[in-house]
Amino acid sequence: MSTSQEPEPEAIFRSAEMTLVQLYIPTEIARETIYSLGSLGLVEFRDLNKKVNQFQRTFVDEIRKLDNVERQYRYFQSEMEKKSIELQEVFLSDYKLQQKSILSTSSLDELSANAQLLEDRITQLTEASESLLTRQMDLKQHQQVLIATDDYFNKSVAPDLIDMSETAQAEFLESGAVQSSNFITGVIPRSKVQLLQRILWRVLRGNLFLKTTEIEQKMFDVKSKTFVDKNSFVIFSHGEVILSRIRKICESLDADLYFVDPEASGRVTQKADINNKLTDVTTVLENTDRTLETELRALSADLDVWWKTVKLEKSVYSIMNLCYYDQGRKCLTAEGWIPTFDLKKVQNILIDISSKFSEPGSGANESSFPMFMNIIETNRTPPTYHKVNKFTAAYQAMCDAYGVATYREVNAGLATIATFPFMFAIMFGDLGHGFLMFLAALTLVLNEKKIGSMKRDEIFDMAYTGRYIVLMMGAFSMYTGFLYNDVFSISMTWFKSGWAWPSSWKEGESIAGHQVGVYAFGLDPAWHGTENSLLFSNSYKMKLSILMGFIHMSYSYVFSLVNALHFQSMVDIIGNFIPGLLFMQGIFGYLSICIVYKWCIDWIKIGKPAPSLLNMLINMFLAPGQIDEVLYPYQAQVQVFLLLMALVCVPCLLLIKPLWFKHTHNKYVALPTEESLTASSSDENNNLLSHLNLEDDEEKEEVQFGDVMINQVIHTIEFCLNCVSHTASYLRLWALSLAHAQLSSVLWSMTIGGAFGVTGFGGSLFVFVMFAMWFVLTVCILVVMEGTSAMLHALRLHWVEAMSKFFEGEGIAYEPYSFESVLIEE
Incomplete structure (x- = not known):
């Protein structure tokens, strides 16, 4: 390979030339080839299986397997976020240094198996932690209920509460003279305490006594998986039917009910038992959380690298699903757009891969179909690619x-x-x-x-x-x-x-500089602070805006000539550019020249008032040939000529292109019809190329004279009106x-x-x-x-x-398959 390289042509003034190529890749080295092309980032692959459902393509099982691995990685990341563990991200440049070649199939299977093992392990620890946390909160809530209700139970007397007055009920219940069948205890979310009171009051018609106590520590709520504020409560009433109704109401409001022994000795035993259990559960929970956090921290160091690897592997299979799979030859046929100047880079990559897998001991099948690249001659519209930095x-x-x-x-x-x-x-x-x-x-x-x-x-x-x-x-x-x-x-x-100020002046007298x-x-800084500074700067900047707008639109309009010359469209030059240029320059170019000319004249020195250019432009259309304030000699004749020229340009814009179309042909194909392909010498390859390209041919569309005429009418009206509105728009x-x-x-x-x-x-x-x-x-x-x-x-x-003025903007963006595009997108 030659070490000297030609300088790459620019692709910023206009897009780079593109070439449609066809690749024949043996199945044994398909993954390695696609991976290498992805690292190069120069091929935009076309979908050759548009008529095949996404779920029926060749490599859909591999993609599903990698989708499951990504789901597992997302689960790991969510568990890290719960523990406030930050994922250690690896930059793209560092990842490229680590991962220079595609993983083997066995390594990919091992990565998937490890992800499954880790998911089982973390799921087990997470479920155990949640179960222990639920048990711990249950014991804490029971503990809080015992503490809050301990003051009410000292005796074992149970008179009929219904026969007593409300004052007597309160005094008696607060004295603690109740039996276990006369009360219900539990914990309820603080937001539902008032609702519980209203419901019980209406259902039992006041035949109860309710006492609540706020729990200072937030308690874990099993349903919402969050910590919420709760209250402990004690409800005193009479009769098993009423108590059963109270239990149902409490449970419907997400209350947790607990048994509290009415005997003091029993409550002491309950407290000791709950404290022991709470200590054991807390110890096991801390160990479980510590183990889970250790696992997640160890995982955070490698997860991003694994994730990027899986993304690339999945993208490789996605590209392979765009290719046509030949069952007989055991090869993939791919099509894609490549910048013409970069064809040699792609060829070198293919040669390197072919030589690597053709060596003895490489594991490739020696009888497999050879890999090569075909250049396809096509009239299909290529994508637009601009080289940027x-x-x-x-x-x-x-x-x-x-x-x-x-x-x-x-x-x-x-x-x-x-x-x-x-x-x-x-x-x-x-x-x-x-x-x-x-x-x-x-x-x-x-x-x-x-x-x-x-x-x-x-x-x-x-x-x-x-x-x-x-x-x-x-x-x-x-x-x-x-x-x-x-x-x-x-x-x-x-x-x-x-500017200079007069050496002497009288107080209160207006001062004029010379x-x-x-x-x-x-x-000039002399204008700062003067009475007419705003008037001067207004006039100056307003005219400057018109000049800037005229220059900006004029050079932009010249680009339409550059486009027409490049595409060799003489009808656009004669029918659009020339009359459009004369129309714009004859009116607004003339106005710009007059602005500069007016600036160049010292009107005070010649003793004449400076003419108003706005009135001049208005009278140019409303009163041709009539000049109220002369700006230069023969002004009337020049303005009449420019006005007639602008009027002649309008029918030229309107008719030249449609009449040329009518004269040359009555209809033509506007869109590409069918790709002409450079086929190989064998008939079998010709049939294969025909199958790949004819299945998604674009339909023919006939353009009639009326279509061209309507399009040109719209263009003419839009251009003439825009010349006025766009020039005024630059006043911003x-x-x-x-x-x-x-x-x-x-x-x-x-x-x-x-x-x-x-x-x-x-x-x-x-x-x-x-x-x-x-x-x-x-x-x-x-x-x-x-x-x-x-x-x-x-x-x-x-x-x-x-x-x-020149931009069509009907291109298709060039989106090559590259690692950067795969790894950067979220």
């Missing part, structure tokens, strides 16, 4: 959330790397706030290995995954904040100002930038800005408190909340305004 992955995921790019079309994720943080920064432009965001993201980036190995909640994981996006947003915000000359809403004099030069970079850049600046200014003036006027020790303390309040509100409101709002608006500008 840790920096570009988050941007690509952001675009894929809107839609996966069509195979080989321009990827929106590449341009988003630059435009997304820049659009965000236009709305979030503040040097101080951008620095805080940059600093937070930089912390995540510098500690990414440490944080990546930690358990993260959903919110923190989103921030960690998008750490490079946040880093870029902070950096761009620092740049735009430098342009806006905003540092926590305070203006800084970085360079010499281009220009003495040009500020080197960004907004101006609105959010203005809102952010004003909110920052208000927060400064109402907190730390007003604290500097207080002097003395109290003033210092006041400044400290106000600074803390300002910093917390700045981080929570301006950085987090305002930052989230600006990020969502920037996301919308990319998804709707930019990507709609």
